Amino acid sequence: MRILIHNARILTMNEHYDEYLRGWILVEDNIIAALGEGTPPSNGATIDETIDVIDANGDLVMPGMINTHGHLPMSLFRGLGEDVDDRLFRYILPIEREAITSEVVRIGARLGAVEMMLGGVTTTADMYYFEQEIGRVLDVAGMRGVVGQTLADFDAPDHKSFDQGFGLVDDLRDEFANNERITASIAPHAPYSTGPKIMERVAEYAANNSGVRVQMHLAEMKSELQWCAEHHNCRPVELVDRAGLLSPGVILAHCLEVTPREIEVLSERGVTIAHNGRSNAKAGRGIAPVEALRQSGINVGLATDGAMSGNTLDIFAQMAPASMFAKLLGGSRKCLPTRDVVKMATIEGAKVLGLGDKTGSLIVGKCADIIRVSLSSARMTPIYDIYAALVFSANARDVTDVMINGKWVVKNGETLALEQPKVLADALQTAEKFNKIVQRIDLSKH
Ligand SMILES: [Zn+2]
Known part of the structure; x- marks a missing residue:
């Protein structure tokens, strides 16, 4: 499986804090195979018909x-x-x-x-x-x-x-x-x-x-x-x-x-x-x-x-x-x-967590744990400093897609493997049970 994300602002969090303002990243199986600035190389090694090509539309791509x-x-x-x-x-x-x-x-x-x-x-x-x-x-x-x-x-x-x-x-x-x-x-x-x-x-x-x-x-x-x-x-x-x-x-x-x-x-x-x-x-x-x-x-x-x-x-x-x-x-x-x-x-x-060799930065050879963050909202405009924008302006709703170990787990703000409506319904039912215990405790303390 190969996935190419291009037209992305890429924050690598590598030791030099390299950033690509208009970059691309190639994922092969569960691994980051290549990444860089500009247009991805089209010499056959990167782009062919077996690859899933995603245009990030200028969004931010950064480590999970x-x-x-x-x-x-x-x-x-x-x-x-x-x-x-x-x-x-x-x-x-x-x-x-x-x-x-x-x-x-x-x-x-x-x-x-x-x-x-x-x-x-x-x-x-x-x-x-x-x-x-x-x-x-x-x-x-x-x-x-x-x-x-x-x-x-x-x-x-x-x-x-x-x-x-x-x-x-x-x-x-x-x-x-x-x-x-x-x-x-x-x-x-x-x-x-x-x-x-x-x-x-x-x-x-x-x-x-x-x-x-x-x-x-x-x-x-x-x-x-x-x-x-x-x-x-x-x-x-x-x-x-x-x-x-x-x-x-x-x-x-x-x-x-x-x-x-x-x-x-x-x-x-x-x-x-x-x-x-x-x-x-x-x-x-x-x-x-x-x-x-x-x-x-x-x-x-x-x-x-x-x-x-x-x-x-x-x-x-x-x-x-x-x-x-x-x-x-x-x-x-x-x-x-x-x-x-x-x-x-x-x-x-x-x-x-002892996982620094596997995840946490976008480096060739590391596992592909990658998130896409929308930069197009009013609260994220303008951006003078991407770190300031992430820390003080962004919130979790800006995350649109999430990949872990080379597999998408969130696409367009929806979880894939876990069915959200069912997960929430089960949680609400359990909360009702907890509430009954709370009421009993409150009554017994009066
Ligand atoms: Zn604790």
């Missing part, structure tokens, strides 16, 4: 976006108990205990996958329960994913003991061992919900299973600092480090509560970080020191977190807040410039 942290099925909780301070304990955990089954996880994961693909996200990291189901949904959808089975001690819906939880990680690892797009991962929920012994066991598991990456929430909030101080007389980074869990390839979500010395330790250990600025702000938690983390050499990607926390799974909605929060923290317009933000949304995000 990378969501480095999220919980797909939590899309079903979007907006539930908004503005209620204890909503996690009041609503979410009781609903999870009562109503989260593999079927509900499948329904929520489909909803999340549709939203992400329509918004130009081609790769996502996920951690939740029944993670095998989520891997299967992403596989059917045609997405790329790093899927992490969560381990937690708060009465998880899919495991009653950590032994059982590790068994689920084994199943996940075995099912996706040879999958091109889906990578299995192990996800100890957080220090306070797993404890040092389990974190040590996870470190050992990761050392014995080199393909299985670790994902974890870390240094996210004040209550976590208190828990670590009270139970272990230290701070979160030290506790996790003592357990041997900080090593190259570990993906840490949040990292708000880190000191300059701890940033050095994180950098020395070779970890990567998922920045969930919007979700953190909505919870009133604070601002992660993104610039200090990146200046120490750590790769930091953008992330949505679950839609319960951030309400959206599109990376466009994360870009402006990421830049604005860094500017607020640093007290200057110069902080976290727009080009860096787009980098975090693409190639740097891919590196965070």
Whole structure:
């Protein structure tokens, strides 16, 4: 299969940030075979009757976006108990205990996958329960994913003991061992919900299973600092480090509560970080020191977190807040410039997930994870700086077509593998069930 997209503005996000104002890109099977400026070469090697030729009409063609942290099925909780301070304990955990089954996880994961693909996200990291189901949904959808089975001690819906939880990680690892797009991962929920012994066991598991990456929430909030101080007389980074869990390839979500010395330790250990600025702000938690983390050499990607926390799974909605929060923290317009933000949304995000050699930039030989973004709306006119336009003007609705691993998954704003009306209807039906539980909880508290 060969696809040629021409008459496109191409943003490569390669190491030189090459851009072609009127360019073309050739995809062969699942790989980017060639790209360049101007008219594609017509010497027979490129254009013949077997090729699907697409005129991009001056639209932008750029790498698919990378969501480095999220919980797909939590899309079903979007907006539930908004503005209620204890909503996690009041609503979410009781609903999870009562109503989260593999079927509900499948329904929520489909909803999340549709939203992400329509918004130009081609790769996502996920951690939740029944993670095998989520891997299967992403596989059917045609997405790329790093899927992490969560381990937690708060009465998880899919495991009653950590032994059982590790068994689920084994199943996940075995099912996706040879999958091109889906990578299995192990996800100890957080220090306070797993404890040092389990974190040590996870470190050992990761050392014995080199393909299985670790994902974890870390240094996210004040209550976590208190828990670590009270139970272990230290701070979160030290506790996790003592357990041997900080090593190259570990993906840490949040990292708000880190000191300059701890940033050095994180950098020395070779970890990567998922920045969930919007979700953190909505919870009133604070601002992660993104610039200090990146200046120490750590790769930091953008992330949505679950839609319960951030309400959206599109990376466009994360870009402006990421830049604005860094500017607020640093007290200057110069902080976290727009080009860096787009980098975090693409190639740097891919590196965070260990997929930098496969995706995140448009380079010959890489997998064809490509999105087309319309530049013809009023909000995208004029464009002096494409990075500024993407970060501060564009939104997910500007994405018209999405290709992952050489296959179209969105065409003209419609998902292909997942049937959107059915996905939304199933989600609404599940939300009705959740609503009944919410009403019961509210009545019992009066
Ligand atoms: Zn999270």
